[in-house]
Amino acid sequence: MRNAFFNAVFALAREDERIVLMVGDLGFRIVEGFMAERPKQFLNAGIAEQNMMSMAAGMALEGKIVFAYSIANFPTLRCLEQVRNDVCYHGARVAIFCSGGGFTYGSMGVTHHVTEDLAVTRAMPGLTVIAPGDPIEAACVPAAIIAHDGPFYVRLGKAGEPNIHAGPIDFQRGRAITVREGDDVSLIATGSMLLVATRAADRLKADGINARVLSMHTVKPLDLDAVEAAAAQTGVILTIEEHSIIGGLGAAVAEYLAERPGAGPRFKRLGVPSAFASEIGSQDHLLAHFGLTEAGVAQTAKQMLAS
């Protein structure tokens, strides 16, 4: 995902001199070629995320479109007020992007787990929040950023995730992509959990249950039409995210469902409880610990259908 996104940024930057790639002393073996090729469109801001974010806003206010990169929480939580005041309030064209979403850097410990970023960025006025579900989606995001005049936050995984979409997709900011059709249960996933959701849907299919899978790559603005259709057409909705159940995709869907007139579907948020991981382990280890696996999702879906 990370590489797909970077490559798309490099390609766009070659055509559009407004684009600047700013990194917080990260991007080893990814950015060196671009740095040499386009020094005026590149900056290593050092390990100083607060300064980086305000500088990104400053450059954007002078007409640049800045892609600001770091890993884990560093370009969001570390400099949240800079994001809020300097980037969002000024409507600066800064696209903040991080790799290492969720537990990508699991074994590195809690300081490198990113499980509140969607919540805090979703709360920022005017900020579009995107977590692509596979490399094909990730490659589409930079163009969507250029097409929309406003700030973005993009959460990426690492390198090496499989493609989930079979072919080209129609990627639009704020529009969910239906990955599996089905009317029994809806699995709404964002980011890395799209893979888990599609595999869970395949398991359910073997048991005669048709699950709809939505890639909710844009967490804000949320695709309310897709949520409404899922609520009207399927009796059960599960949201799945590698993120705290507080404030992220599940919360966004819950907020909509709670205020929606009429009887709602049965609904559950799957994600990380509001607790720091008590285990040390890889991404897979931690996801299994929190039940964020295809088996866990399929089982919850079945229990909810049976209840």
Next chain:
Amino acid sequence: MNDEKRPMNPLPTKQRQSSVDLALQIRRTTVEMTSRANASHIASCFSVTDILAVLYSRVLVFDPQQPRWRDRDRFILSKGHACAALYAVLAEFGFFPKEWLETYYLDGSRLAGHATHKGVPGIEVSTGALGHGLPLATGMALAGKRDERAHRIFCVLSDGECDEGSNWEAALFAPHHRLDNLTVIIDYNKIQSLGWVKDVIDLDPLADKWRAFGWAAREVDGHDHAALEALLTGVPFEAGRPSCIVAHTVKGKGVSFMENNLQYHYTPPRGDELPRALAELGVK
């Protein structure tokens, strides 16, 4: 400082192993830990190894039997990505069983890839996001002063980490509050994540910057044990001022092919590099 208030050192430094032996052991252990787990940051461990060895064998007052003993000196590794070396030291002194080191970075371990306080005796605070250690240490030092305690706080920063503004906020604060119980040691290995420090954000003249902020600053070869010991046992350098030691180091120090090679910030020795590294560290 109220030195007379301080109880006897439970583990007198004279009874501890030599810092040179300890440093060699840490390097051997950390190269095995990171290679086993395919974990990053071996070069970061090697640049700080001699500093850790001198601190733990010659300077810090602590009791492995009582890791939370109130009068212990506090040590904070702000460059938490070099935690493997710190875990290795703590295991050498018996803060926890050496077997734990074999689980470093692996599923179900207690030892994560950044310094983690939870469940790990001897780790004061969790670090890993750079730029937190010195402000934390400053808070501890202020509390120590207010409570009129005699223990000291030592904090190691990396050089790239000095980009973070939070350090400079603490750097302003500590001299203003006359925190001479606080010592910062900068592992000045001249390399950060994406290249040379002088090419990313030059820090020179680094010691002068700390002096200008009101610290008593000294420079030292960060691999010279005698020089390190002389400085570290001599803090505070001036009463009423926090101390700063700019330690000139080599990233990857101790294994020739890792020295000044950015690759080993990211990857441990792999394949036949592991026996070569161990051979250079005197393991047959």
